[in-house]
Amino acid sequence: MPGTMRGVYTNLTEIRRKVFSGVARIAYEQGEDSEGDLQRLPYEIVPGEIATYRESVFLERAIVSERIRLAMGLPLQGVDKPQSMTDGIIDASVPETYYQPPLINVIKFACNACKDNVYEVSNACQGCLAHPCREICPKGAITFKDKKAYIDQEKCVHCGLCAKTCPYHAIHHFERPCAVACGMGAIGSDEHGRAEIDYEKCVSCGQCLVNCPFGAIADKSQIFQVIMAINAGDEVIAEVAPAFVGQFGGKGNVDKLREAFKQLGFSGMEEVALGADLCTIQESEDFLEEVPEKIPFMGTSCCPAWSVMAKKEFPKNADCISMALTPMTLTARLIRKQHPNAKIVFVGPCSAKKLEAMRESVRSEVDFVLTFEEMAGMMSAKQIDYTKLAGEGGDFDVASADGRGFAVAGGVATAVANAIHKRYPEREVKVANAEGLEECRKLMKDAVKGKYDGYLLEGMACPGGCVAGAGTLTAVNKTAAAVKRYAKTSPRKNANENSYRMLIPALERDADGKHAADIDEVAETFEAATPASQNQDTE
Structure with a gap:
């Protein structure tokens, strides 16, 4: 597993x-x-x-x-x-x-050149009289040598019937761990195995x-490169993904995290859950407008690995995946309008965000992407003990509980559904979600066949959601519980209660994929309503 x-x-x-x-x-x-x-x-x-x-x-x-x-x-x-x-x-x-x-x-x-999809007989074989493994093998690949079962790998078709039939569980299925974990089937073997x-x-x-x-x-x-930018005296601002809670120890205290970033040389820190609220509103609007009149179903856009997989393997239904900008990009856009010369660093749990940030359309918004594990390395280098930091008190107080819940599987779809229900209580929003790319693929296959017409689909490449990303530090269940506890502290329950919903039109791109011209409103509202930004020392 x-x-x-x-x-x-x-x-x-x-x-x-x-x-x-x-x-x-x-x-x-x-x-x-x-x-x-x-x-x-x-x-x-x-x-x-x-x-x-x-x-x-x-x-x-x-x-x-x-x-x-x-x-x-x-x-x-x-x-x-x-x-x-x-x-x-x-x-x-x-x-x-x-x-x-x-x-x-x-x-x-x-690389250990691990055996990949190979069935072999172990020492547990008892050479039993019934030898059901030999009888059930469809290719005659099993014989007996020295009173023990033996599998001819040239004949074996890896069906696994022998392993299922052996009463002593003496036949082992070897799988390459990395290949098993890859939901894209992207890992094979070179000439050396x-x-x-x-x-x-x-x-x-x-x-x-x-x-x-x-x-x-x-x-x-x-x-x-991030540290080089800090050393050069650049204004470097971190935007922290919702999965940060509990990653560095303690209970995810925001004031401690803000102090840690300050000691690392960052000019400021903002909460990506703010962008999650913006994304929620945008996706809820798209869903109301397009499903089912224009498209049969809509998939969320936040997980880049899921989004790329869906568009790559189901190109005829690529338009069914939301075109909404991700929370990372939306948050960066707000920050950049207020700090046009800043270097913006997304800090989160995800390797795929690095891939997203390499796109030309995103690179202008997000300069660098670091994982929580890489950030922990920076703290270690500066000998920062996160749990012992004395923060100034306070919390992020902008994003909604639903926005913070994006980090956990099912959270994105729940946020969008809640936003729709807040405006249209009688509107039914059917939701389906999948975790892990193999399950995401099954979800898309069923959707293409018509099983999920009228549905909102959420895909997460990592089982458990963003809290299970490759760059996380803490066990998935612990982080998920911490995120849910932290989400409940928000005075805003869903994205509709966030005043930033009015900014969606200003944040959209024009037909050429460039910034919309009218975004002065974004800067004014963001500066007026975000205490975290006001309190940062950016000199």
């Missing part, structure tokens, strides 16, 4: 976080020997002469070196030619540097990287 390691602090987790912390520390220090510091970092993370997990300490350090390069947004190097770990560091040191695809990468010499990603299929959900027990898959980061 995918996701069995989630929420468990493993040795692999520790290595990942040491990499982020080390890269962040070196970036903050900006010493004259930064290149040398980076060269020494693998030896700090993997000290000594004796290997702990691999066959040699040299291999362990080589893998860490590749992870360091990815953490700096640099491409993998491999071992087939002489190269320095810091090749390209000058280009990476520029704050405006964007990572280049692919975002999700396989470190080939870290190592994992290989088909980037035509990959939607950068990141589930493979958190389910590989060998740490062979990692995504690129912009942690280095």
